Structure formats: C-alpha cells, structure tokens
Amino acid sequence: MEKTSKTSDSDASSATGAKTSGGKTSKTSGSIKEGKSSAAVKSSNGKGNGNGNGDCGNGKLRCKSLIVDGTKYRTQLNKKFENRKLWEPHNPKKITSLIPGTIIKIDVKVGQTVSEGEQILILEAMKMKNKILFGMDGTVKSIHVKEGEKIPKDFLMLEMK
Amino acid sequence: MPLKRKIQELQKKREVVLKGGGDAAIEKQVAMGKMTARDRIISLLDKETFTEYDLFAEHEAVDFDMDKKTLAGDGVVIGTGTIYGASMCIFAQDFTVAGGSLGNMHARKITKIMDHALKMKIPLIGINDSGGARIQEGVSSLAGYGEIFFRNTLSSGVIPQISVILGPCAGGAVYSPALTDFVFVVEKISKMFITGPEVIKTVLGEEISMEDLGGARVHSEITGNAHFYAQSEAECFEQIKKLVSFIPLSNLKKAKKFPPKDPISKYQIEDIVPGDPKQPYDVRDVIKAIVDDSDFFEVHELWAANMVIGFGRMGGETIGFVCNQPLVLAGVLDVDSSDKAARFIRFCDAFNIPIVTLVDLPGYLPGVDQEHAGVIRHGAKVLYAYSEATVPKMTVILRKAYGGGYIAMGSRHLRADFVFALPGAEIAVMGPEGAANIIFRKEIASAEDPEKVRKQKVKEYKDKFANPYVAAAKGYIDSVIEPKETRKILLHAIEVSENKAVYLPKKKHGIPPF
DSSP states (O other), X not given: OTTTOOSSGGGHHHHHHHHHHTTOOOSSOGGGTTTOOOHHHHHHHHHHHTTSOHHHHTTSSOEEEEEETXXXXXXXXXXXXXXXXXXXXXXXXXXXXXXXXXXXXXXXXXXXXXXXXXXXXXXXXXXXXXXXXXXXXXXXXXXXXXXXXXXXXXXEEEEEO | OHHHHHHHHHHHHHHHHHTTTOHHHHHHHHHTTOOOHHHHHHHHSSTTOOEEEOTTOOOOOOGGGGGGOOOGGGGEEXXXXXXXXXXXXXXXXXXXXXXXXXXXHHHHHHHHHHHHHHHHTOOEEEEEOOOOBOGXXXXXXXXXXXXXXXXXXXXXXXXXXXXXXXXEEEGGGGHHHHHSSEEEEETTTOEEESSOHHHHHHHHOOOOOHHHHHBHXXXXXXXXXXXXXESSHHHHHHHHHHXXXXXXXXXXXXXXXXXXXXXXXXXXXXXXXXXXXXXXXXXXXXXXXXXXXXXXXXXXXXXXXXXXXXXXXXXXXXXXXXXXXXXXXXXXXXXXXXXXHHHHHHHHHHTTOOEEEEEEEOOBOOSHHHHHTTHHHHHXXXXXXXXXXXXXXXXXEEEEEEHHHHHHTTOGGGTOSEEEEOTTOEEESSOHHHHHHHHTHHHHHHSSSHHHHHHHHHHHHHHHHSSSHHHHHTTSSSEEOOGGGHXXXXXXXXXXXXXXXXXXXXXXXXXXXX
C-alpha cells in the first residue's frame, strides 16, 4: 500500500489495485493480477462514477482503466501521476551539464586521480567558455562526452569512482 | 522584613521559570547539538544587555487536562537587547518546554515583542525551534500564527526582520520566516517544510529523509528560502551580527557609517576581468577591488550563484551589490537569479541602501524549462524592482550587456543615476554571431563561400557594435572609464547622490509580478 498509494486519500486503496494490474510489479495485492476482483478495485468503480476525485470522474484527465472479470473499472491513476519525476538523492559522483552547450576541451582521462577544484572540461554555452571543476577528490570512472560534442541540459558528462 | 521575603519569593519564582523545561529536557536539547533558548539569545546579543519580558506568562488552556500543567514562559523567551550597541527586539522559542509548541499565550508573547519592534522602529530577530501548533489549544494556536504573519507583513519594509531556524519549523510555522527579510539556517539543526516526510510517504509513496526534504543545505542551495548557511549555531550568530552591522535600524534611518578603508591592493579589476569575452572570472573579486577593506558580505551565496548579491561598504557607507557571475552558468539571468536579485533590490530600496550593479551577462537563459518555469514573470521582477527603487543606483558594465539582460541590469532606461562602462564592454541587442546571421542572411546565403562571408560579417558587426561607444554616443552610458578608475568614480557618484530625492506617482502600492 505505502509504495503505490495516491492522491485522494479516500481512494488510496483503489489506486494501489490499479497500479498493480497496470502491468507494473508491485509488492501489494497480487490478487488482481490473477484476474480476481478485489474489494479495492470495486471501491474504485463506485467512487469513480460518483463522488470520487472530480478530475477522473468527468474525464478531463486521462486516467487508466482496467478490466476485471469483464467489468471496466476507472481508476484515479492518471498519466501525470504515473509520469511524475521521482525525487532522487543528489549523487556528487555523477557530473551532469547544468546548461546546454558544446564541449570544447576535456582535461582529464579515465582512471585519472583528481582533486577538488581541478578543471574537468570546458563547456561553451551562452557566449562563455564555462570551466567545469571537480567538487570533490576522486578517480575518473568514465567519460561520456567527446570534444566538439553538443550536449543538452542535464546530460551525464562524467562519472567518478 | 516582609519586602525582603517578597524579593526572595520573586527570585525563587524566577529560578524555576528560567529552568525552562527542566534539566532532563535541557540535556536532551544539548545532546542534539542545540543551545537552549536563553543561551542562544545571550550569545547573540551584547554582553548583559538582554532584558526579558513575560517571564511569568502562563497558558490558559483547559482541555485535555492542560489546566493541570504549567509551561515555563509558555515555551518562548522574549525581550530586548543590543548587537554592537544597536537595539533589537528578539524572541526565541524554547524547545524544552512542550516542544516549543505554539499556543495562544506563546503567540501573544511573540506578537507583543513584534509590536514593540514596529513601534520602536528597531529590528526584530526571531529564533524558531518549535514542533508546531499546540494541538491541545486547537484553533487558538492557528489564530496565533495568523497574528504573527500579519505583523510580519505590516513590519515588512519598515524594520528589518531576521529569522533564525534552529530546530524544526514545520507546517504553517514556516510562513513567518518566509515573510521576513533574512533567514539563517544551520547544518543538521534546521528543518523547514510544509508537509513532512510522513505525509509525503502516505500521500505519494515516496520516501525522503527530513534532511533531504527541508534541511539546511536544501534551503540554502535549492529552494532559496534561506539566505545564510552555517555549520554551527556559533557561526550562525556571527553571521547575524555581521549582517546587523550592515543594515539600518529601520526605514527611517541610514545604515551606520564606518571609517573608510582602501581595498586590498591585490584585487585589480584590470587583472581580474579577461579581455576575451568568452573567458569566465569571479565577479566577487571585482567587488573586492571596489569595496572598503575588500570586505564583501554575500547574501544567498549558495542559491542561484549565477547572480551575486550582498553588502559591502564604500567610503564607510553600506552599499548593496547586484552582480552577474560569469563563473556560474555564464552569468545568465534565469528564474531563480531574477527572484534573488529583485528581492534584494527591494530590500536595499526599502532601507535606504544605495545599489551598485556590476553587469556582465549574455542575457536571459533560453530553454523550454525556463520558459515553462515562468522566466517572463520572474524576469519582470528585476525590471520592476530596479524601476521602482529610488535609492541611488550606480551601474558599471564590466563586459557583456546583451539584449533584455542589458535593460534589466540597472540600465539608464530603468533610471540608473550613473552608468559607467569599461572599455571592453559590449552593449548590443544580441551577440555578433546571432545578429550577423539575421541582418546579413541574404548576403550569406547567396555568397559563393557562405562560411567566409558569414565570418566576415560577424567581424564587421563586432567591430561596429560590440563596444561601449555606440551607447556612449547616445548618452545611455555616462562615461567609459579605465578599470582602475572604477572605485574612485563610484565613490564620487555615491557622494553626489547623498541627497537624492525622487518621488514616484502617488499610489496605494504597486503590483509587482509576484
């Protein structure tokens, strides 16, 4: 339940059921996968048509529906929720671009030991040769860019060990 | 001797209340690396200047057997004292008493000291360390929060308000710090959020620690809610003292003047700003070449670092600096840096602090995420803040000033009083590459060797427009100066602006693009 529960508190149980049957592996309520109806799914139908979260009831947001024992059930699980970006802890070992631009010079090699403040590469963007520096001591594990390459924002440029 | 006995009685009563939540609770507080509320106030204020009020305040709650409980000072310490001789109003929530929870009397004590601060026209410092609303007192504690927010708003722009987060500050409570001018946080101790990790887990199924959700680093690097970040409470108090030395007591006063001092000679603008417009440098070194004793006190150091803001002194007078930072993201204006600059400009304007703007930016940051994040609305705040500010405004264009960025960064058109440019300045509507591609599109396309023609046209455009003299010829900049003349001419401009008086059209208030 805790893994997949969703927005509307009254319908938290129904959302759980929906996500499970949507082909995703989940720890909860395997019963729906087998095609058996469960209390959770039924409650989803009852609420969806009546007093549920209006977003889904009036069809303005595209919600997932599922078929159990020949009956179609609408769920509260909309695309926006499914596609939301989950929070990830910041990993200082993965160096990504903060701005789109062109790599014009790479100063390090794979396996090289580097220290904080050392220059990794030069990323030309916004009329500037931006110097990208190491924020920590370590060893270069892999480099994912070449000189002359154009990269977008949030592109993984280099990994540290 | 009846009076003597009464005095003894008072002393005994004081002793009990000054213990706060008792020895066990104090021990727990100290084990968390935190000071007690009174210790915090005492170590922040000048020695022996703290005078406490409402020591014997008691709560009036009766439900849930609350009438059988006494809470020392109702969980908050209020009073007045001085920092470097300047009077301050201060309150500190006492976590050892009922978790510093905010009940009706607790809130009334805070609002009492807030009212004092507004009446006496002296700054307010609030130390937050509270579990939140006192549930037993129900809606009365909500009312208390509301009264505090209202006073924060009334005091805004009249007296400086400083919030120090030294413990949890969750739910509605976060809005008082959010309404104040400067927020201080301390690593591992400060925690601020609207909904805690538990709620996020229940509602969204995502797991996140308190530190990752609303710890000190998060608020000083990602959200920008905190202006100053410290490793310890002691460091935090030093930062507060330093800030207080730069700002005035109220909007009716000017900041205290200090004896002028020359900058350290190793900072020379000529050596700092590279001739190649594509080479980055640290704009803070340029500030250090300008301010007294090279002493620059940065605000919001870790958030939106492509804009540098902070205080320094010139000729002994406090100056607010707003500068692009070419070292970070090429110094572009984006959503966060616009917010950062705009709010700081409004603080300086409200408290009679002249503004020096150092310009070196390629423009606003292009990109879908920026556009969708509302860079139009946020960028407009900078224009609004500069246009509205009536304090002396001095601008120095160090290098690049292109497009909308040129207008936004304290340009003549937004009524900068003085605009200077270094000889390497490039003031144009857009960069030479982009401009040549548009203006000479036909020539380039129809040429036998388009690349050669394109390069030639770029050079032509660059020679003709990428300099300060076109703008100087139109009077948009007052003077093209040598780098070493910068401090001298700024000092002169500040002196000349001493009695500046500008009046905006009469209105209730403007409507900035919040």
